[in-house]
Amino acid sequence: MEKKEWYLEYEIQKNRPGLLGDISSLLGMLSINIVTINGVDEGRRGMLLLARSDEQIVRLELILRTMDTIQMTKLREPKLRDRMAVRHGRYIQRDADDKKTFRFIRDELGLLVDFMAELYKQDGHKLIGIRGLPRVGKTESIVAASVCANKKWLFVSSTLLKQTVRDKLIEDEYNENNLFIIDGVVSTRRASEKHWQLVREIMRMPSIKVIEHPDIFVENSEYTIEDFDYIIELRHDPDEEITYELMHKNTMFSGSDFGDFGEFEF
Template structure:
């Protein structure tokens, strides 16, 4: 019988020696396998576990709720955030008022790449925006996540190596297995109607699309922030403010502190 993965998270109320051993022994007696365990938040521990029968989870929950040394927080089928928390020892930060916004700083690049790689492995259409100031690591993180997901990445517009603004793709590049990367600032400033027609074609593909500078990308277009499934914010530090200059038809002003190769 196929085993089912579950996520267990508990908070330690009384941190006595042998507590983890007691939990592990309990899981063993219920024939529940531990896949991974880690601290996830302050005094909390998270575990990925495998079971054959739902009755095992029901029994586990009833026993854990009687223990006075821990407080059961979660016992559910694991979400992506749960798996990443166990792998990296902490939760990714989600904006409570805007649940699609997820925040990272440069010290989080490992978990950011892992998070995007898991998204890239999923099938079908997904539109991901990534915000951040110049040279913070946006494009490099997207490329690294593509490699981790074993996916080919394609720049529709970019300034990573040289300025790229494409107006067509060759036949094999329309594959839904590709990751399509669009630099919203470059597309907004340097493109023509042929480039935007290509963007519309890419948007219709059942594939992953990543748009850098989504706030700039949507200005004066048929797209809006509601079209995005996730908005990732990447900062150099917690206090950095992400500010975009106004994009005009003639480009950014000379006083805005940005150049195209900053992006």
């Protein structure tokens, strides 16, 4: 039988020498392999496990619930957030009320790029919106994640280097594996009807679309926030307010959000 991955997370109740060794020995006796282990929060550890059968996991759960040194918090098939937590040693922050909204700060660009790259690798249509003030790192993160996911990116509208507003694609750009990037401000303030015809055509394609400033995009189109699969918020610091007042006053940005690519190795 093919082995199956599981995610185990537990909170340490009594931290003593040899605790991790005890858990590792238990997993070994049950013939469950540890793929990755890391601290995922203060006082918590996360593990990616490989098991041959669900019965092994049931037995593991029963034993873990009898231990007074730890409290098991999760034992499930791993979600993307679980994989990111083990890989980076911390959980991605998610909105408590809107489960499709994920929050990052500028210091977490590496985590953000890894998260978006994993989304890009998934097959089929996916609509991703990214909120953030100018020059916080939105465009650099989108492009860096494209490189990590081995995806070709195409700017449909953008303020990168110079303003881009496209109203057609060439033949080889009509590729479902391409990633299409749309700037909601540029498309709604500077675009023609031909551009919007192209946007609608792209939106119907079973491909990845990333829209910067999704709130302004939906204000001026037939699309809604509910159409988005993921909303990403990027701030300089956790308390920064993302406001569109400046964008409403100015119909065009000078410069772009494109930052220093020296932070990433492609």
